[in-house]
Amino acid sequence: MSQSLNVEPIGFVRTGHEMKFQAGHQPDPKAIERNVIELLPGKQFELAVEDLEGFDRIWLVWWFDKNTTWRPRAMPPRGPAKRRGVFATRSPHRPNPIGLTCVDLVKVEGLNLVVGPLDLLDGTPVLDIKPYLTTVDCFPDSSLGWVAEVENLLSQPPPYDVQLSEKAKAQLEWLKSEWKVDFWERAQSILGYDPTHHRTRRILQIPDGRMRLGFGPWRIYYNIDEQRVTVDEIRQGYTLDKLERFDEIPHRDALRAFVDRWESE
Template sequence: MADTNESDETEGGPLEATGPALTLRPIGHIRSGKAAKFAARHQPDEREPEENFLELAPGRNFEAALADLAGFERVWLLWWFHRNAGWRPQVIPPRGPQRRRGVFATRSPHRPNALGLTPVRLLGIEGRVLRLGACDLVEGTPVFDIKPYVPSYDSFPGARAGWIDEVDAWEAAPPAFAVKVLPQAEEQAAWLRAGWGVDFLGRATELLGRDPSPHRTRRIRRTEAGFEIGCGAWRALFTVDAAAARVEVTGLGPAYPRRFLEREGAEDIVDRAAQRAFLDRWPESELPLKARRGSD
């Protein structure tokens, strides 16, 4: 599926210079219930009560390998961005101004080796299953390794964090825009939550409150009637009154036009059934075919 998390102008070079490929085999897979990449935070958000599961593979004696781990409050997960293809030397991170950064100075998924690294709270271990707190991995992500998080080894709270320090300071400031959700968008959001368990409005309003200006990685773009922000398999339409620092979310809609949703091979489009049902209920929300972009 098309990925729109990062810019795609610069491609990685040939791999030959770095020697033969090495093989890794997953020890297990994550069950996080997060189907769309948009649903997974950029880093785990521990303010959210969340339970995720890492199910280790049977038949490899992993039960024994888990001995003594329960005493650790947190573990590192090393994993694979399996929903990505390719890498880019420079990417536009979703946080902060629309600016390219060297991929090694980011936590972007678009790396020469698509390895993810996430510290997660360890809530319990039952057999081969680890019960975990908040995580930023989508459903089914392959995990290569688990290591205990050791504060005396792994934590350097005063260390400089380059451009991320600047973005943190910017995000800590109160939202620059007041975001109002108009009745039509409220109704659509409630319908999606109640019938399909789909909920992206909170995240979208948080992003818009900070900065609603067009941004490639945040998938904010100008449309004929105003603006839209891409939210995984969905989009939210909005208008901006810059002088009054006000954003109004006017409506929601699927990221795919009906023709895409109904064609053969579209079965794995995230929230496909919910998108079709939404178009039945609000046909006017259909994205014009020419404007179709990747949605996850």
């Protein structure tokens, strides 16, 4: 038996998620989102999707193409800062970087499948599609393992009170209205449940004594006082030199405008 197997994408997904922080850890069932799986032409996939439209949900098998490394243990972003065996997690860093997502199927339009909320980045290769069957895929009473503790924690009110400075509030409003960049709801939840150091959550203490939380290129600076978190300001994470030199930086226009508006005082 050969030690390697070949797979080829059947298509690629078009989502609005350019950067990892924009894609949820799992699809957000509350999101009003339409995404498209574009199947490749010339492979008879028109025939392969026949009869799919009758299913409400489908499984997508896909490839974490933006990852190159893996570790046998991973620190999940939710819950206590504890490493878990990678096979007991949904970590994107796996020996075979295969993702599995159950998604709403909205409609089939030729080689395009219109689907609901997804946790895939734009351009992710899709390897396979299967119908989701409640009769064989659904076991709602199954044990959740270590995730039960996390779900229980997140079902309680957050132990930290999160406040915004006037500056941070104005910056977040500006990012949302001018550039449709919005990470505040997620940030508020992360900071409310546990604002302390956590590598996967991208939280660290910086030399000036403040804490910093990262979302893609955006940085939230804050202080913790007992059970209160006060967000001081938002900054962007690139040096001016890099912003000028690298055309391919995602959200580059927003980042440059942010520097002009908020960081050139």
